[in-house]
Amino acid sequence: MISWLLLESAAGERGLPWRDDFLSPRERQHLERLRFPRRRQEWWLGRYAAKVLLSRAEPTLAARPFSAVEILPEGGGAPVAFVDDEPLPGVLSISHRAGLAFVAWQPAGGELGVDVELVEPRPSSFETDYLTAQEQEALTRVPDSQRALAVTLFWSLKEAALKALRQGLRLDTRQVEVNLPELGTGGQAWQSCVVINPALSRRWQGYWRGWGKAVLTVVTDLKEPQLEQVGYLVATESGWQ
Ligand SMILES: CC(C)(COP(=O)(O)OP(=O)(O)OC[C@H]1O[C@@H](n2cnc3c(N)ncnc32)[C@H](O)[C@@H]1OP(=O)(O)O)[C@@H](O)C(=O)NCCC(=O)NCCS
Numbered sequence: 675m676i677s678w679l680l681l682e683s684a685a686g687e688r689g690l691p692w693r694d695d696f697l698s699p700r701e702r703q704h705l706e707r708l709r710f711p712r713r714r715q716e717w718w719l720g721r722y723a724a725k726v727l728l729s730r731a732e733p734t735l736a737a738r739p740f741s742a743v744e745i746l747p748e749g750g751g752a753p754v755a756f757v758d759d760e761p762l763p764g765v766l767s768i769s770h771r772a773g774l775a776f777v778a779w780q781p782a783g784g785e786l787g788v789d790v791e792l793v794e795p796r797p798s799s800f801e802t803d804y805l806t807a808q809e810q811e812a813l814t815r816v817p818d819s820q821r822a823l824a825v826t827l828f829w830s831l832k833e834a835a836l837k838a839l840r841q842g843l844r845l846d847t848r849q850v851e852v853n854l855p856e857l858g859t860g861g862q863a864w865q866s867c868v869v870i871n872p873a874l875s876r877r878w879q880g881y882w883r884g885w886g887k888a889v890l891t892v893v894t895d896l897k898e899p900q901l902e903q904v905g906y907l908v909a910t911e912s913g914w915q
Pocket residue numbers: 716717720747750751752753767768769770771788789790833836837838839840841842843844
């Protein structure tokens with residue numbers, strides 16, 4: 675089982691119902707160290723989304739205040755949830771982009787990474803710089819109308835896989851390879867694919883779906899997990915809808 679939630683800021687990266695009472699003292703210190711407004715806002719969105727997710731997915735947390743759950747970065751930046759100073763068993767992944775925060779929780783532990791990306795055209799140098807030869811070859815069979823979607827999916831699934839490995843872009847994106855089946859209409863249902871790391875002889879299950887102008891991607895070591903949405907929140911300056 676993987677639980678996921680999406681939080682959307684109605685006014686993009688501005689106009690959040692700013693408050694910090696859901697943060698622990700250590701989280702507030704972390705936030706204070708972030709200097710750039712955009713980074714502060716995306717961190718805020720990701721933390722709030724993750725705390726709503728955990729309170730809905732973990733019954734033991736339902737009655738605890740959000741500030742009792744701390745989400746702190748480990749050395750490499752991957753988020754870890756703590757309750758009463760103990761790591762919460764399970765694996766959390768966070769992504770944010772253009773006022774959207776996409777978060778997922780895999781209580782069984784293991785490997786999980788998520789990503790949200792806007793579907794937009796990218797220069798052909800992007801493909802040669804970041805995609806494997808096999809992924810570039812697969813693109814030759816994609817109709818022009820779906821090329822931006824396919825390139826975005828390759829990139830997003832790679833980022834999700836590199837997060838599942840808890841490495842992020844410290845690793846070359848060509849070390850993981852995405853095997854995308856035909857894209858179909860690219861609709862709102864989850865579609866599956868396979869992501870591999872040939873050097874490590876590793877294989878993960880990948881999932882993707884559209885969300886407005888964005889795609890959501892999930893990479894996991896679980897076989898055929900259930901993906902359960904536990905919420906969709908819209909933040910406005912005056913509160914939540
Ligand atoms: C992980 C990474 C690929 C995400 O990049 P991104 O597309 O800009 O951002 P996303 O919104 O999709 O994801 C960001 C979230 O990924 C998570 N994350 C960061 N590093 C991670 C890692 N090593 N493994 C798993 N998750 C990670 C964090 O939760 C982060 O959000 P937060 O800092 O607000 O908690 C990128 O930040 C990275 O490679 N970081 C590690 C290397 C690094 O620090 N490089 C410095 C800049 S080159």
